[in-house]
Every structure is written in C-alpha cells, then in structure tokens.
Amino acid sequence: MELDLVPRLGAVIGLAVVLLVLGLLLRWTYGHQKHHALPTDDPDDPVATGLLTEVSRVPGQEAARVLRDRLRSEGIRATTSRADGGGWALLVFPRDVKDARVVLSRRSLD
Structure with a gap:
C-alpha cells in the first residue's frame, strides 16, 4: 500500500512546483506594470472624445x-x-x- 503513495505524492509535488514556477513567471512578466500609469487626460482634447x-x-x-x-x-x-x-x-x-x-x-x- 505504501508503494502506491510515493508516486502520487511525487505527482502532487511536481504539479505544485510547476504551478508555483508558472505563477512566478506570470508575476514577473505582468506584475511589474503596476507603476506605469496609463494616460487618462489629453490636454489637446478637452472633451476626451479621442479621435473624434x-x-x-x-x-x-x-x-x-x-x-x-x-x-x-x-x-x-x-x-x-x-x-x-x-x-x-x-x-x-x-x-x-x-x-x-x-x-x-x-x-x-x-
């Protein structure tokens, strides 16, 4: 019985490691843009109609x-x-x- 537990435990740990690495990779890729504010006001467009x-x-x-x-x-x-x-x-x-x-x-x- 105990022999069946080892492969399952390895698969669970492997999946957790993969998810952790994926989460860290996504955070590194997309998480640093919080400090870049998008421009919301255009001084040349007082009514904010964009291209119109x-x-x-x-x-x-x-x-x-x-x-x-x-x-x-x-x-x-x-x-x-x-x-x-x-x-x-x-x-x-x-x-x-x-x-x-x-x-x-x-x-x-x-």
Missing part, C-alpha cells in the same frame, strides 16, 4: 440621431455622445469635419 471631433451640439437625443442619420446618408461616419455641458454632441473623424459642416449647414437651410 465635435461638429454640432443639440439639446436632445432625437435631434442628434436625426443629424447623425443625415451625415450617414451622405457617407460620413458619425456618432452621438452625451456632452459635458449638457445636450448631445455629434462627433466625426477629423478628416470629415469640413464635409460634415457643409452637410449640416446645407440641410439646415432646406
């Missing part, structure tokens, strides 16, 4: 959806977001700002 630029601000969500749909119908990718100062912001990529403003001004005169 605000082209219009409206008081209601439905109005923002209508404007977003108008831009999308013209082939301009756009999205809406809750604005910091209240209302809803219409956001587009920087390369589409001029086109978006033309579309919005043309549509508002119709």
Whole structure:
C-alpha cells in the first residue's frame, strides 16, 4: 500500500512546483506594470472624445440621431455622445469635419 503513495505524492509535488514556477513567471512578466500609469487626460482634447471631433451640439437625443442619420446618408461616419455641458454632441473623424459642416449647414437651410 505504501508503494502506491510515493508516486502520487511525487505527482502532487511536481504539479505544485510547476504551478508555483508558472505563477512566478506570470508575476514577473505582468506584475511589474503596476507603476506605469496609463494616460487618462489629453490636454489637446478637452472633451476626451479621442479621435473624434465635435461638429454640432443639440439639446436632445432625437435631434442628434436625426443629424447623425443625415451625415450617414451622405457617407460620413458619425456618432452621438452625451456632452459635458449638457445636450448631445455629434462627433466625426477629423478628416470629415469640413464635409460634415457643409452637410449640416446645407440641410439646415432646406
């Protein structure tokens, strides 16, 4: 009976050693990044919209959806977001700002 216990004990100890080494390796690989803070504020982007630029601000969500749909119908990718100062912001990529403003001004005169 005691002979069966030795191989089982060796397997358990071997597994524990492997898990310990793996844990230490993972901690060494990923654990040291705690001191590296990710940038959260971009001084050039006061509203924190990332790659997007605000082209219009409206008081209601439905109005923002209508404007977003108008831009999308013209082939301009756009999205809406809750604005910091209240209302809803219409956001587009920087390369589409001029086109978006033309579309919005043309549509508002119709």
